[in-house]
Amino acid sequence: MPTIQYTGRPGVLDLSWGHPHPDALPVGDWAAATEAALREFGWRALAYGYEAGPVELAQWLRERLAVTDGRAPAPGEVFVTAGASHALELVSTQLVAPGDVVLVDAPTYHLALRVLADRRASLVEVPPDPDAFEETVTRLRRAGRRVSFYYLVPTFGNPTGASLPAAARRALPAVADRLGVPVVEDDTYRELAYDDPAPPSLWASCEGARVVRIGSFAKSVAPGLRLGWLTGPPDLVAALVDRGYVDSGGGVNHTVALTMAAFGRSGAFARHVASAVARYRAQRDALVTALHAAGVACPVPAGGWFVWLPGSSALLPAAEAAGVSFVPGRRFFASGGPDDHVRLSFSMLGPAELAEAARRLAPLLTPS
Numbered sequence: 001m002p003t004i005q006y007t008g009r010p011g012v013l014d015l016s017w018g019h020p021h022p023d024a025l026p027v028g029d030w031a032a033a034t035e036a037a038l039r040e041f042g043w044r045a046l047a048y049g050y051e052a053g054p055v056e057l058a059q060w061l062r063e064r065l066a067v068t069d070g071r072a073p074a075p076g077e078v079f080v081t082a083g084a085s086h087a088l089e090l091v092s093t094q095l096v097a098p099g100d101v102v103l104v105d106a107p108t109y110h111l112a113l114r115v116l117a118d119r120r121a122s123l124v125e126v127p128p129d130p131d132a133f134e135e136t137v138t139r140l141r142r143a144g145r146r147v148s149f150y151y152l153v154p155t156f157g158n159p160t161g162a163s164l165p166a167a168a169r170r171a172l173p174a175v176a177d178r179l180g181v182p183v184v185e186d187d188t189y190r191e192l193a194y195d196d197p198a199p200p201s202l203w204a205s206c207e208g209a210r211v212v213r214i215g216s217f218a219k220s221v222a223p224g225l226r227l228g229w230l231t232g233p234p235d236l237v238a239a240l241v242d243r244g245y246v247d248s249g250g251g252v253n254h255t256v257a258l259t260m261a262a263f264g265r266s267g268a269f270a271r272h273v274a275s276a277v278a279r280y281r282a283q284r285d286a287l288v289t290a291l292h293a294a295g296v297a298c299p300v301p302a303g304g305w306f307v308w309l310p311g312s313s314a315l316l317p318a319a320e321a322a323g324v325s326f327v328p329g330r331r332f333f334a335s336g337g338p339d340d341h342v343r344l345s346f347s348m349l350g351p352a353e354l355a356e357a358a359r360r361l362a363p364l365l366t367p368s
């Protein structure tokens with residue numbers, strides 16, 4: 001019986017998985033935090049939890065976001081979830097009626113497209129450009145369509161690694177707010193900033209606009225925790241708190257959430273993120289340097305786990321025959337295309353393996 005989602009293939013340097021490096025998972029420190037949480041909170045750690053998530057975690061998160069994002073959420077603006085995927089599922093359940101249009105960036109996180117499709121929404125691509133956004137919303141409304149929200153990954157994006165420029169970070173939520181379309185900002189990679197601090201979120205850049213920002217501990221700590229959170233308008237958070245399943249089951253993943261509060265407050269989170277950032281920076285540098293040395297021009301992501309390169313799905317069989325794999329870029333488009341890029345993930349392999357992967361891939365990526 002499989003115990004994890006990842007499956008390795010012998011002989012293949014697989015750059016397709018956006019998963020953490022196994023050595024970056026904090027087994028010992030998490031065990032210490034589990035013990036500390038049980039000692040500090042006693043039976044409360046194992047009881048049903050507060051609907052919006054433990055106050056201790058929300059308080060620590062407020063302090064962390066004041067540093068990493070420049071805006072600390074007020075108590076009624078935070079809701080703890082079982083990861084970013086769960087946050088998107090919850091927000092979609094709240095905001096999408098069957099038949100609605102959900103606007104999505106192109107390219108964007110491919111598995112978010114599945115979460116949205118589960119809500120029977122029609123997905124329409126639009127770039128995070130305020131004018132294109134306004135034109136698209138106006139056109140759809142003229143055609144009688146309801147637009148429920150706009151989903152994008154504006155910081156160290158999956159799959160491109162790119163971040164939205166500062167001006168658009170302010171302008172886009174302002175236009176969306178004027179049009180009455182909420183923005184759902186997937187901020188999963190904020191903590192993994194390799195050169196400069198991550199730019200302020202859309203949520204922080206445009207206070208008062210209807211932006212829901214989704215966060216996760218999957219990349220900064222460990223995906224198996226199934227722990228994330230969102231910051232958003234108090235009425236939306238109140239609606240999530242008021243849902244039947246939290247009334248019945250209490251706050252999501254309560255024991256793990258309290259353990260994260262202990263992990264954060266002890267300083268273990270900050271230490272862990274610093275070492276993860278150093279590790280992934282070295283991995284990024286190994287991949288990008290080897291690609292550049294082999295004549296492959298590619299952008300250098302300032303954070304996150306991905307390099308986005310010209311290429312196509314047609315290269316995959318030859319790449320796998322050469323012992324390296326990737327995800328074809330067309331998977332990141334709601335429309336199914338274009339087929340003109342590939343996504344390489346540098347998260348799961350060490351520097352030497354990444355350099356070897358680049359050496360195997362380069363002859364396929366460079367026109368001879």
Ligand SMILES: Cc1ncc(COP(=O)(O)O)c(C=O)c1O
Nearest residue numbers: 018083084085109158188216218
């Ligand atoms: C942009 C983005 N959002 C969400 C997720 C999933 O996050 P979680 O594990 O917290 O559900 C991923 C994981 O690859 C991601 O890249």
